[in-house]
Amino acid sequence: DIQMTQSPSSLSASVGDRVTITCRASQSISSYLNWYQQKPGKAPKLLIYAASSLQSGVPSRFSGSGSGTDFTLTISSLQPEDFATYYCQQSYSTPRTFGQGTRLEIK
């Protein structure tokens, strides 16, 4: 199985900050990498697919990059509604493993 490792596990930041979350795969997954945002009590929401493609309706302050084994999610200017937990997921092969999550908290 492909292991997905996110860092950091948690992060404190302020509104307006630029934030980067990283995700590393245990083997090459090409660009089959997705990012999700989850708020408490809600289903996850797809933000980025295929490593760098912005899902329809997602604000442009979210961006993704990377290929192979190393990927990043960047939020260019944090907004109050962005405080949530973020997960990466590989869709290269089954099982479709997720990272352990990054909890983004208000500083």
Place this chain on the structure above:
Amino acid sequence: QVQLVESGGGVVQPGGSLRLSCAASGFTFSSYGMHWVRQAPGKGLEWVAFIRFDGNNKYYADSVKGRFTISRDNSKNTLYLQMNSLRAEDTAVYYCAKGDYGSGHDYWGQGTLVTVSS
């Protein structure tokens, strides 16, 4: 608009069975692969199973293989997860999610809670 609505969750004893359903609307259900993903209380996301658009290919996480069965009825626009030999560690919110080979899960249901407890 796309809607996925899960049902069938509840409390079941260890060793028991439960069948979850996911009613789909707002898209051509028979054209897309579908997944089940679960989340134990306070934990991260765990992918559970995938079924191809026509039901001919199915894949499972090792943790549920041999106990859970994913299926679909394209005439009823409904996805199922039959869960047998349930264990305490199967306690989770179960989500159905749309998504094909290589793609992300672009739509999710609201989730249904399964609690395995005596």
